[in-house]
Amino acid sequence: MRRGLVVGKFAPFHRGHQYLLEAAAAHCDELHVWVYSNPDPKSMPAPVRARWIELIYAQPQGPAIGRTPLRVRSFLPELDNLPPNSAPDYAHREFVRQQLLDSGISIDVVFTSEAYGPGFAEHLGAEHVLVDAKRLRVPISGTQVRADVYGLANWLHPVVQAHFTSPEYVQRAVLLGAESTGKSTLAAALGRQYGTSWVPEYGRTLWEAQQGQLAYPDLLRIAHRHRELEDEALAKARHWLFVDTNAVTTLFYSYAYYGRAETELHALAQECRTRYQHTFVCAPDFPFEQDGTRAPAAAQGFHQAAVLMQLGMLNIPYTLLTGSLEERLRQVSAVLEVDQDSKL
CATH class of the missing domain: 3.40.50.300 (P-loop containing nucleotide triphosphate hydrolases)
Structure with missing residues (x-):
């Protein structure tokens, strides 16, 4: 079995993230998706963001992941001793490595769209696959969406859009x-x-x-x-x-x-x-x-x-x-x- 891993903030989860996950799922038999950020956005905490991913790919009419099982896991700063977002790359690599060891999960390939990907995968002893690093297939970023979440709502799946008109957010x-x-x-x-x-x-x-x-x-x-x-x-x-x-x-x-x-x-x-x-x-x-x-x-x-x-x-x-x-x-x-x- 070939296991893949994608780690990200997904704040919020947008079409570019969907492309990354779907590309990853096409190359492995089981895909693990880890969601965390420290600090965690209080209006869309990690369990909420993880739930978006689960709902999107559980819907029959939703985008295809194929037959690849999706294992989504979220972390919270106050419970999981997360390194802050500003911590050196090594701290994040080591956090993920230790979590994998503690969970008994062996990862074969890491998928990212970022420059840190090769070093991250090497630290985990895994292969690395770079997906749409220049954002040519899906020209959007989390920074852009956060700056104008309503004006750029077309880059969000309806499951995510619904959050931003809910009492939990508004x-x-x-x-x-x-x-x-x-x-x-x-x-x-x-x-x-x-x-x-x-x-x-x-x-x-x-x-x-x-x-x-x-x-x-x-x-x-x-x-x-x-x-x-x-x-x-x-x-x-x-x-x-x-x-x-x-x-x-x-x-x-x-x-x-x-x-x-x-x-x-x-x-x-x-x-x-x-x-x-x-x-x-x-x-x-x-x-x-x-x-x-x-x-x-x-x-x-x-x-x-x-x-x-x-x-x-x-x-x-x-x-x-x-x-x-x-x-x-x-x-x-x-x-x-x-x-x-x-x-x-």
Whole structure:
């Protein structure tokens, strides 16, 4: 039996990687694919990347691997004592060699598309096969895809594409605050700035549709429908989904208008603790605008205090946004860019 080995980050797994694996499978009886990176991208950890490969080649309508069994294995930095990506080549070669020894696996041939391939294979006592090193067959790289994962989505298999529109990857940022604190304007501006979707406040949509007449059962209906709209918007979102208001505010209005709230609405407000990656609170630091649909200006301060109290009771951290629209956009960007840098 002739056993082959391919080792890579596969972050993300793209058409070039597929070409490498399929070329390797054509030359061996069993192919081992090892997936690791240190640091590991938190939005697509090694087990997720390995699962993509397994799913792609398990699908009957998927690309052919032939009859070659595919053995996919993932490693995690915190569990497997991985050398960092910046470590010398020798450290990575020795890590793989030791893992093969510990696993009792004998490799005959190593497949790569990189210059390090011959030395790596020699360290393992295996033959080396170089596959499309100049990227002529499939002109794409992981660096390019990471820089524009949505613009270059055609270089990704649908299994991988689906990950980048999933809740595991697209993260939600919610805007809270009293009436006339600029939430809707800011949500729309953030959507434009980040080229992504944003979700308006469904409570206002329903209020307008019912000509200002809301009944007690409508509050729970608002909370559920708002969440549904968020989930629907994920399919068109890129990196971030911006949300105007959530169940925390709906819970406030239930008590403000009716003096009570459904247990289920309380549960939905509790889920806001983990549903949103970031919570931003818009400060009431510019003149109140009465558009004929809002509560009196005197109620704004009470509502703002209630929002902050709810966040404190639910133990939800938040960032307070102040100043002009441009200043608030910069404040949000400063927070989000820290996360974005660590996602890929």
